[in-house]
Amino acid sequence: MPTENAAVSGERRNGLRARLTFGTALATTLFFGGYGARTAFAGSCEETFSGSGIFECSDPVSGDDTPQLLSGGALSVTTTSGFGIDTASAAGTAALTLSAISGISFEDENASQITGFSGIYARNVGTGGISVTTDGTVTGSGNLGRGIFVYNYGDPGSSVTVSAADVNGDLEGIRARNVSGGALTITATGTVAGTGDYARGITASNRNGDVMIDAVDVTGTSGSAALEVSIVGTGAITIDAANVSGFGGGIAATQSNLSISDTGALSITTTGQVTGEAGNGIYAKTGFVGDGDLTIEAAGVRGGRNGIYAHKRNYGALSISATGDVEGGESGNGIEARNDQGTELTIEAAGVS
16 A cells, blocks of 8 residues: 555544445445344244245344245244244234145244234145144234134144144134144143133134143133034044133033044043133033043033033943032033933032032
């Protein structure tokens, strides 16, 4: 460099320094694509390479979040630490929409906050099943929105698994449907709530496959039950829950078939308070064909109609036990049990009114 350039006056040096400082900041912004601003953006999910079906979701919540629409043959989605997304202002669209034809896996083990008109919507049509795991809070805040909605129409025997912590939805906290004949399993370690005027906490339905629910705290406000499970065709129902509270009912489990298939066992176990303000605290009804037992083991149960209503329409035993008080309303009973074709009906209760 020529020496005369190094001997500029103080005034010129200051001006040059100012121009260089500005120029360097501008160049950095251009070179890194505004990286400093980018870290403030939220909830974006990027595919590892085009066509892979493997996505990673990163960055925290910001006001610039947009719904993420992820699709692939087989879809695998994970999150990084600090990920969050809030697209509640985008009406009618889930924060995360997962669509595949060969199976879906979503895994969030970073306590992510996921909020949208609906939170997570996963739909698989083709082969494979669906697995959704999240240990954060998922919220569907829109009118008739759902926290988590899973629909599987995969190959015969494909399964659906939902493992969640806290889930809230204006219409339903969690809704899961499997029509592929495989198992459907929902595990919720936190509160699952239907928060709207006519909402349910958990709704699960299966066709020719088992349903298993393990939940800690479920609430709903609709005329139906807060926790509602149904099977068409074959399949067993197993519900393990602590506290369940709903307006139209607490827990409802139904098996439906005529003469084409045998239903499996139906089991409901609760360790906390189950309440159906205007309906049944616990409602259970089997299909017409089969010999699986119907078993209810409860603590405290209260219903605006019946505390516990159990109707076994096929063969096998019906057993009800309650370690706490079971209360029914003026139009019903504390416990009402019917065994149409079976040979055994057993009831043990601490107190019934």
